[in-house]
Amino acid sequence: MKEISSSCCSTNKKKPSNTSELFNVIPVASSCCNSTKEPEKDSCCSNDSAEKVSDCCASQVSKSEEKASSCCSTTIEVEENIMETNAGERQDFLVTGMDCPACAKTIEKGLGSLPGIEMVKVNYSTAKMQVSAANSSAFIPIEKEIKKLGYSAEVLQQNKNLRTYDIVGMDCGSCAKSIENHFNKNPSVKEVSVNFSTGKMKIEHTNSVDEIISEVDKIGYSASLKSNKKSTVEQPKSKKENWIIISSGLLIVLGFLLSYLSVPSFVSTILYAGAIVISGYKPVKSAFYAIKSRSLDMNVLMSAAAIGAALIGEWLEGATVVWLFAIGNYLQTKSIERTRNSIRSLMDLSPSEAWVKIGNDLIKKPVEEISVGTTIVIKPGDRIALDGDVVQGESSVNQAPITGESIPVDKAIGDSVYAGTINEHSLLEIKVTKLAEDTTISKIIHLVEEAQEQKAPTEAFVDKFASIYTPIVFIAALAVIVIPPLIGFGTWGEWFYKGLELLVVACPCALVISTPVAIVSAIGNAARNGVLIKGGTFLEAAGAINAIAFDKTGTLTEGKPKVSDIKTFSGSEEELLSIALTLEEYSTHPIAKAIVDHVRELGKPAKDGAEYKNIVGKGVQATITGEIYYAGNLKLFKGMSIPLGTVEAYVNEVQNNGKTVVIIGTKTDILGVISVADTIRENSAVALKSLLSSGIKQTVMLTGDNEGTAKLIASKANVNRYFANLLPEDKVDAVKKLQEEGYKVAMVGDGINDAPALATADLGIAMGGAGTDTAMETADIVLMADNLEKLPHTIKLSKKALSIIKQNIWFSILIKVIALVLIFPGWLTLWMAVLSDTGAALIVILNALRLLRIKG
Structure with missing residues (x-):
C-alpha cells in the first residue's frame, strides 16, 4: 500500500478556488483517508495509527492549524453527504470518538446494514449523525452498534415546543420588551425572546399555537407562526388602522369646526371623546397589559398623557395626542416593514414548484416534495428551484441573487447551480443535490435573520441608556405634577399639564430605534448584493477597518496556476x-x-x-x-x-x-x-484601488511565495505592502504586526486554510461562500462570489451605516433636549410633544432606509 502521509494535508495547502475544483479534489482526499489496501494496518485514519508522526490525521499542529490543514477536514468541508429526509422516522445523534472522515464512513456503513435503517448520514465536522428508519424501533440498537465500532453516540432531543412567530405591529424596542414581560408571567411559557428588528418571537411553550396568537392579540399586536410564505396578517390589519386614523381624524376636524359655531360645547367634547376612544383603544389596551407585566413602554406614557389631558378638560389636546400617536405608529410600522421585507423578498426568489423529469414525462411538483437525486428541468428564463449539478444542456445563469455578480456565468455539464438564480438561454436538466430547506439561498436567509437578531455594541448601549432614562423621566414627571403645587408654586392644572408633556418626552422611541433599523437595512442591502454580514457587531467593525490583509493564492490571484x-x-x-x-x-x-x-x-x-x-x-x-x-x-x-x-x-x-x-x-x-x-484576477487591481479611495490606508498581501514573485504580484494588484516567504503561522504574526502598528485589520481569505489569520484579525472576510458551506460558517463577513468586486461596496456600506447610526443618535437626543427645554417656559404643547416624539422616530427610520438604496 502507498503510505499516504501528511503531504496531502500540509498546513499551507490552499483550498481549491472554485466549485468544480472542490468536487474534483474529493477522490484525491478520499484516497488519502480511505484506502482499501491493508486498512487494518496502514490506513492513515485508523484509530490505531495515531502514533505515526507522518500520519495525515495525527495531531501534530495546534487546533487552529489542524482545522485549517487536515486533509480529512478538507474532504468533509467540500464533500456533501446527501441524505433523503422523506423516510418514515428520523433521529439525530451526537457522535464522539471520530478522528477522521473515514471514521464517519465506517459508521455509515456499519449502521446502514442494520434492519429497518434506510439512510445514515454522519457529518465529521459537526460530529452529528442523522438516521432515517422505517419505524422508531429500528433506532433501539444504534447506540449499542456504535459502541462495537469503537465510538459512542447520544440522542439529540429536538425541542418541539420551541417555535418562531412573526409579530406585526411593533414600532419600538419597548413593544418587544412588553411582549416578553407579558409571556414571562405565563405558566405555559418556559422561555421567550422577541426581536424588534426582525419582527420575530422565539418562544418555548406547552400550550397551543392559537393560545399564543390570542395572547399576542390581547397586548395589541398580531402574530402568526413563522413560515416561508408571506404573512396574511398584515393586510387586514393595515386596512383596520387606515379606518381608525381616518375616522378619528374626521371627528377631531368636525369637533374643531363646531367649536367656532353656535353649537353647545359638549357636542365638540363628545366628538373629541369619540376620537380618543377610536384611536386610543389599542394603546390603552396595550398599556394595561404592559403595566400588568411591570413594563413602562410608550403605550403607557401616551395613554397617561391622553387620559390626563381629558381629565383636566383638554379634550382637543387629548384627541390630537392619540391621533398623532396612531399616525406615527402606522408610518413607523410601514417603514420598518420595508427593512424587514428586504430579507423576506429573498424567499420569493426560489420557485415553489419545479418541473420534475420522470422518464420522458415532465411533472410539476412542489419543491418540498422533491428529494435529492431527482432530475428537474429548468426552461429558459425560469428561476432554478433547487441547488444541483447540471447533467444536460449548456446555458448562462444569472447568479446575482446569490453572489451579487452582474454578469451571467456560463454553466455546462458538471457545474453547480443554485436555487433562486435565473437560467438565461437554453434548457437545463439539473440533478438535485440539496433539499429545499438546505439550499444555499435558504442558508443565506437563515444566517441573515440570525445576524439581524444580534445586537451591535452601539445598540446594546442605547438600549441600556433608554432603560435608565425612561423611568427617571417618568419619576420626574410625577414630581413635576405634585411638588410645585404643594409648595405653592403655580396651580395644579398648570403643573399637571407640564407633567403630561414630560411623560410624552420620556418616551425614547426615536433613540432606541436609531441603531437597529440602520443595521437591519445595511445587512439586507449587503445580502441582496451577495455579501453576508454576520451581525451588527461585524458591520460596525467593518466600518472601523483601515487596513486589509489579503491571502494571495485564490484571493488576489485566480488560484489556478x-x-x-x-x-x-x-x-x-x-x-x-x-x-x-x-x-x-x-x-x-x-x-x-x-x-x-x-x-x-x-x-x-x-x-x-x-x-x-x-x-x-x-x-x-x-x-x-x-x-x-x-x-x-x-x-x-x-x-x-x-x-x-x-x-x-x-x-x-x-x-x-x-x-x-x-x-x-x-x-x-x-x-x-x-x-x-498564477494570474491576477481581472477585478483585483480595480477592487483594491476602490478600497484605497474609500478610506482604507493599507492594503497588504500575505504569501508564502518568494520575494520576487510577491513583489511582482503586489505591483500588479495595487497592493501597497506585502509579506513574502510566510509559513501559515507567519500570516498570524503579520496580522498581529499590523495591529501593533495601530491598524484595525481585516483579513481576506478562503475561510478554511486561512482560519488562524482570519480569527486573529479584527474582522475575518471569506471569499467564495457560494462554493463552500464552511466559508459561510467560519468568517464574520462572507463574499458569496469568488472575487473581490463586492469588498469595496461592503466597506462603503459599513462606513455609511456607522455614519447614519451616529446621525440618528445625536438627532434623537437633540430633539429630546429641545423638548425638555421648551416645557418649562410653557412653549411646548402636548400635541407638539407627541409630534416631536413620533416625528423624530419617523425621521430616524427614513434616514436609516437610505442604506437600502446604496448600490453595489
Missing part, C-alpha cells in the same frame, strides 16, 4: 515529469494540482511511490524504486549536500519573473525545475 516552464538538469524531461506526478498526485495544493494536471494532459504515467511525507513549508517526499525523491522549494534542498550554484541562479531568475518553482531531486542530485505561474 499553470505550468509555464520545465528545465531539466539531469535525465530526461519524461522521467522528470513522471517523478513529479508521483510526488504531487496526492496533494491538494493548487501548485501541485497544476503540475499533476499538466503531466496527465501530456499522458505521462506515474511511478510506484511509497512512504509519502510532508515537509511543512518546504515540500514533499516519497520513496520511488527504493530511493527517496523530493519536490519542494530552494530551502528544502539547501539542507542537503548538493551543489546548487547553477540551479539557484536559474531559480532566482525565474522567481524574479513572478513565477513559483518546484525543484525535483534526490539528496544527491537535482533532476530539474518546474515553473508554475
